[in-house]
Structures are given as structure tokens and as C-alpha cells.
Amino acid sequence: MNPHERIERHFSAHIEAAQEALTMLGDSIEIAAAKLAHCLLSDGKILCCGNGGSAAQAQHFSSEMLNRFERERPGLPAVALTTDTSTLTSIANDYHFDEVFAKQVRALGHAGDILVIYSTSGISPSVLSAAVAAQDRDMSIIALNGRDGGTLAPLLRDTDVEIRVTAPSTARIQEIHLLITHCLCDLVDHQLFGE
Template identity: 50%
Template sequence: MNLTNLLAKHFDDHVEVTHRTLEALATPLEVAIEACFQTLTNGGKLLACGNGGSAADAQHFIAELVGRFERERLPLAGVTLSADTSILTAVGNDYGYEQVFARQVAALGQPGDILVAISTSGNSGNVLQAIQTAHECEMNVIALTGRDGGQIGQMLYETDVHLCVPHERTMRIQEMHILLLHLICEGIDTLLLGEP
């Protein structure tokens, strides 16, 4: 396969999974947007976590809330749990890497806050622990996963939102995750500011 064909196949795959994701997740995505809007406008905050590319997505998402997405508005309350290297290394060293997000959720989370938990496989141990702690703190969870949702899909409550991308390949799942997070930002801004 030459490079032109390879690139064309990736673009075709991206378009195909985008359509499948819209069909599968339009309704839960609307629920996620409403939940974030309600939390943020009632004095709550969003905590976001993930590993690797998912950590970058969590950081990107919170940056759009605290800064701005595409329109001017007041900053919105959000914290990225994967950004503070001192906390990550201290907790990882003292309690184990599976606790690096859960300890922060226990310290920062309040009833009514939302944990945005991102894991392409749905099986990241430290994200699973963060979800368990969020439930103990009476927080809701918006989980972004892929494939079959993994263990995360099995532990969510009915009050949580599961955005499980219907694809097996990590890169496609990650592409859809950032699209979903952008759409949550756009949805929050639309509810706050009206139609663009």
C-alpha cells in the first residue's frame, strides 16, 4: 500500500467512525452536556483524569473550561488530575500509581461535582479507582471509553453517563474522545450564552 492509499484509508475510517459515534452517542452526549451545565451553574466543578493521550485530552478539556472554548465567557470551574507532577509522584510513590487520581478526587470532590474519566480501554486501574472514589463522594461520572467499555462500563451507576466509542482501534477512539469533549464545551457555551 502506498502512502496516498494509506492516508485515504485513515480519512475514510475517521469519517465512518464519526458517523457511528454520532448514531450511538447523540442522546448520552446531550445528557452529559446538561449534567455539566447544571453542575457548573450550581457552584460545582468538573474533575478530569486519564493516562497518556487521555491525560492530554483531560488537560485540553479543562483548559477550554477555565480559559474559553470559542466565545468569551466567565471561567468555569475545572481541575485536571493528571497535570500536577508533585502530587502524581508523591501519591504514586507513597500509595501506588492506582491511587494517583483517587486521592485527588477524595481531596477535591464534593457531592454534585462531576468526574470526567477517560480511558480508551475502559480498564485503567487508576481511573477505575477514581470512579469508585467519586461515587463514595456522591459525585456523578461522565466516562469516555471505547471498545466494549471495559471494567468502567460495568461499574457506572444509572446516574452516570457512558460515552463508549464503538470502535476497537485506540487512535480512532482518541479522535472521537476529543470531538466529544469539544462538543461538551460547545454545548455548555450554547446553554450559557445562547446560539452562536
């Protein structure tokens, strides 16, 4: 297969994954956006986490909330739990890497806040621990998950929202998570600030 054919294959797989996500996940995305807007209108905040590429997704989402998405508006309270290397490394060193997000959730999260989890597999111990910590703090969870949902899916409560991209490729899951992130940003802005 030549380079151009490989490029075409990636684009085709992306389009197929995006179309499937639109068909399967539109309602969940709408519900998640409404929960985020309600949280923010109630003076809550959004905490975000994930590992590797999912950490980048969490940071992307929090920056779109805190700064701006596509319009001028006041900043919205969102914190990526993936960015403070001193905190991350001290927790990993003194306790265990599984606790790097959970300890932050327990310290920063309050009832009514939302934890947004990004995971392509739903099996990372650090995000599973974060989910349990959020539940202990009476926070809601919005999980942008992947594949079969892993161990994360059954941890979620009826009041949480799972947005699961079932594509087999990590790259496709991350691409669709980014599209979903932009949908959430747009819907939150629309609900809070109108047209």
C-alpha cells in the same frame, strides 16, 4: 500500500467512526452536556482524568472550560488531575499508581461535582479507582470510554453517563473523544450563555 493510500485509509476510518458515533452517541452527549451545565450552575466543579493520550484529552477539556472554547465568557471551574507531577509522583511513590487520581478526587471532590473520565479501554486501575472515589464523594461521573467498556462500564450508576466509542482502534477512539469533547464544550457554553 503507498503513503497516500495509508493517509486515505486513516481519513476513511475516521469518517466511519465519527458517523457511527453520531448515530449511536448523540443522546448521551446531549445528556452529559446538560449534567455538566447543571453542575456548573449549581456552583459545582469538574474534575478530569485519564492516562497517556487520555490524559491529554482530560487536560484539553479542562482548559476549554477554564479558559474558553469558541467565545469570550467567564472561566468555568474545571481541573485536570493529570498535570501536577509532584502530586502524581508522590502518590505513585508513597502508595500506588492506581491511587494517583482517586486521592485527588477524595481531597478535591464534593457532592454535586462531576468527574470526567477519559479511557480508551475502561480497564485502567487508576481510572477505576477514581470512579469509586467519585462515587464515595457522591459525585456524578461522565465516562468517555472505548471498545467494550471494560471494567469501568459496570461500575457506573444510573445517574452517570457513559459515552462509549466502540471503534477497535485506539487512535480512532481518541479522535472521536476529541470531537465529543468539543461538542460538550459547545453545548455547555450554549446552555450557560445562550447564542
